[in-house]
Amino acid sequence: MEEDHLVLPLSRPAPGAMGKTGTWRNYKPVIDQGKCIKCLLCWLYCPEATIIRHEDNSVSVDYEYCKGCGICANECPVKAIEMVPEVQGGA
Amino acid sequence: MVRIQDLPRKNFLMPGNAACPGCPETMGLRYVGMALGENAVLVIPASCSSVIQGIYPRSGIGMPILNIVFAAAAAAASGLKAALEIRGLKDAQVVAWAGDGGTGDIGFQALSGAAxxxxxxxxxxxxxxxxxxxxxxxxxxxxxxxxxxxTWTGKKEHKKDVPLTLIAHRVPYVATASVGFPTDFIDKLRKASKIRGFKYIHLHAPCPVGWRFDPAKTAEVAKLAVQTGLWILYEYENGKFRISPLSRPYRDKSKRKPLVEYIRLQGRFRHLKKSDIAVLEKYVDEMWEFYTKLEEIYK
Known part of the structure; x- marks a missing residue:
């Protein structure tokens, strides 16, 4: 196919356009599933789409790409998310 | 207002993009995807959002994008809409997504022309x-x-009221929104997508890097801007002006949170004297007086 040889300046949507952005993180969000009320506010406010929304509206974190901004922990109405330092004694 | 649980699950923003942690623009882009879905086609002039897309051959945004020069977002969007219509893609929703500079400064003539x-x-x-x-x-x-x-010692002039200039253009729809209230923004986007003609939405987006606050507080600062009365959410639709339900309580000055709660979270306001804060408080009162009158005129 001739088209295979065409080089177009056309990017396609894919995760990791800037690499594994999880390495940018100083603090990581840890969800206490026992406290979670499935309100989905963390999922809604997450600027990175790294809060994964499951079928039953429970949530988990995509640590490969989460940049650790902490908005999820700040917005959680029941304080079920804690920001934990990535390196003990560091950050 | 749409319930959070009813929002679509599909992601239109790719994780691992180039945005800073706590970025309000990626939040906003997610809401555009949730509101318009597959139909959205973005036109982005020079802005943070052209950086957020990341490095070729990947794109951090899951919507088709035409990147264009700073001054031409509205002009390029006009042309793109015409081209898509000729090709029979009538459902496509062309969205120009520009920053405040690309709207109020450099892109203003193209915006005014398209409006x-x-x-x-x-x-x-x-x-x-x-x-x-x-x-x-x-x-x-x-x-x-x-x-x-x-502006090392603080800006001396007030903010330009761009949405008001769009009301002066008498376009079918003008609205203000905030990343602190996503469901309100999504509602306004969905309403706009059903209206034919020029639609303008002004999205308030607190930037942790430039405003000097903790990235965890992006949504909190955005909400405080509305709750202190500094940022007024409203809709202007077919000649009728209406303050949105989320902002309506703050018409009453006693219901507003003190402006200092918003100011003290931000490093960019750290040097403010009491007299400067008084100027901003007066500005808030004047804005409310003006928009309450506007609501009476355009009811």
Whole structure:
């Protein structure tokens, strides 16, 4: 196919356009599933789409790409998310 | 207002993009995807959002994008809409997504032209109140008193009221929104997508880097801007002006949170004197007086 040889300046949507952005993180969000009320506010406010929304509206974190901004922990109405330092004694 | 649980699960923003942690623009882009889905086609002029997309061959945004020069977002969107219509893609929703500089300063003539021609596009101004990706220079939408790298001692002029200029263009739909209230923004986007003609939405987007606050507080600062009465959510639709239900309580001055709660979270306001804060408080009162009157005129 001739088209295979065409080089177009056309990017396609894919995760990791800037690499594994999880390495940018100083603090990581840890969800206490026992406290979670499935309100989905963390999922809604997450600027990175790294809060994964499951079928039953429970949530988990995509640590490969989460940049650790902490908005999820700040917005959680029941304080079920804690920001934990990535390196003990560091950050 | 749409319930959070009813929002679509599909992601239109790719994780691992180039945005800073706590970025309000990626939040806003997610809501555009949730509201318009597969139909959205973005036109992005020079802005943080052109950086957020990341490096070829990947794109951090899951919507088709035409990147264009700073001054031409509304002009390019007008042309793109015409081209898509000729090709029979009538459902496509062309969305111009520009920053405050690309809207109120450099892109203003193209915006005004497209509004006057009543082009069938949605124009969203993501207002982070300065030129952030080039290093936090002042724009005409930077508020009074704010520090930027070009206003060391605080800006001396007030913020330009761009949505009001769009009301003066008498376009079918003008609205203000905030990343702190996503469901309100999504509702307004969905309403705009059903209206033919020019639609303008001004999205208030607090930037942790440029405003000097903790990235965890992006949504909190955005909510405080509304709750202190500084940022008024409203809709202007077919000649009728209405303050949105989320902002309506703050017409009563006693219901507003003190403005200092908003100011003290932000490093860009750290040098403000009491007299400067008084100027901003007076500005809030004047805005409310003006918009309450406007609501009476355009009811």
């Amino acid at each position: 006057e021609r009543n082009e069938d596009i949605i124009y969203i101004c993501v207002d982070n109140e300065a030129y952030m990706n080039t290093g936090i220079q002042r724009s005409s939408l930077t508020p009074y008193g704010a520090w930027t790298t070009t």
